[in-house]
Amino acid sequence: MTAHVSKPQIEYVIFDMDGLLIDSERVYTEVTNELLAPYGKEMTWDIKAGLMGKPEREAAAHLLSFFPDLPPSFTIDYYLRARRELQDLRWPSVRPLPGALKLVQHLHRHRVPIALATGSQRRNFELKSSHLGELFGCFEGRVVCADDGLVPPGRGKPHPDIFLVAAERFLQRNVGTGEMGEDHLGEEELAERGKGLVFEDAIPGVQAAKRAGMKVVWVPDANLLNVDGESAPTVETPDLTLRTLEEFVPEEWGLPPYDS
Numbered sequence: 001m002t003a004h005v006s007k008p009q010i011e012y013v014i015f016d017m018d019g020l021l022i023d024s025e026r027v028y029t030e031v032t033n034e035l036l037a038p039y040g041k042e043m044t045w046d047i048k049a050g051l052m053g054k055p056e057r058e059a060a061a062h063l064l065s066f067f068p069d070l071p072p073s074f075t076i077d078y079y080l081r082a083r084r085e086l087q088d089l090r091w092p093s094v095r096p097l098p099g100a101l102k103l104v105q106h107l108h109r110h111r112v113p114i115a116l117a118t119g120s121q122r123r124n125f126e127l128k129s130s131h132l133g134e135l136f137g138c139f140e141g142r143v144v145c146a147d148d149g150l151v152p153p154g155r156g157k158p159h160p161d162i163f164l165v166a167a168e169r170f171l172q173r174n175v176g177t178g179e180m181g182e183d184h185l186g187e188e189e190l191a192e193r194g195k196g197l198v199f200e201d202a203i204p205g206v207q208a209a210k211r212a213g214m215k216v217v218w219v220p221d222a223n224l225l226n227v228d229g230e231s232a233p234t235v236e237t238p239d240l241t242l243r244t245l246e247e248f249v250p251e252e253w254g255l256p257p258y259d260s
Helices: 024-039 056-064 076-093 100-109 122-129 133-139 161-171 187-194 203-211
Strands: 012-015 114-117 196-200 215-218
Touching: 012 161, 024 076, 056 076, 076 122, 100 114, 100 133, 114 133, 114 161, 161 187, 161 196, 161 203, 187 196, 196 203, 203 215
Parallel strands: 012 114, 012 196, 196 215
Antiparallel strands: none
């Protein structure tokens, strides 16, 4: 894992959701393989790695590209519809991942500004979160979903827009718009971006956070690290890589330490 070095002082935190705060990635895998099983197919982790963090239809198209001999009736629309029906039955059973509840509640208790930025649709967010009020209630409605109309079409992760919207709209940070390196960004906007910390489990999310000019902690699924060729992005490198959120040390980032 990444060595501990001097970290910047963080003033606000933005979380991804699926596979970071809750074990919903397990549901995606189980349901997809339930649908593929009658045809002798399986979504292995080398396939799944390329789907994580992508918008729904783009991810579905990528998945089905691996199985060109599926019957013509197994379209993207069929897959998404059938998957949704099965997932809806399972979302009420998803649980927080290790360290998620402790960290989110700690930041909320110490009044550290936090927001959630997820590629999930709003309806799915509600189904996944409604039974986990002790976790998601801490965000107090500061949640950006993929279909809220706040992020332009085609600008999902790895584009930085969703993190910039979360910071500007819900945390009142003057971060401006656009990716790092664009000429119109001023010094104040760049400084504000550098005060933010993003937690992500997927490589496109890591890329999005770095393109937003924010710091990022990568908490990948162990299965992802076992996939050949899957590692931290070489250009948009995470500032810290952890096995679980339990390993995060808040005071190393200028955040309040956990109560002893």
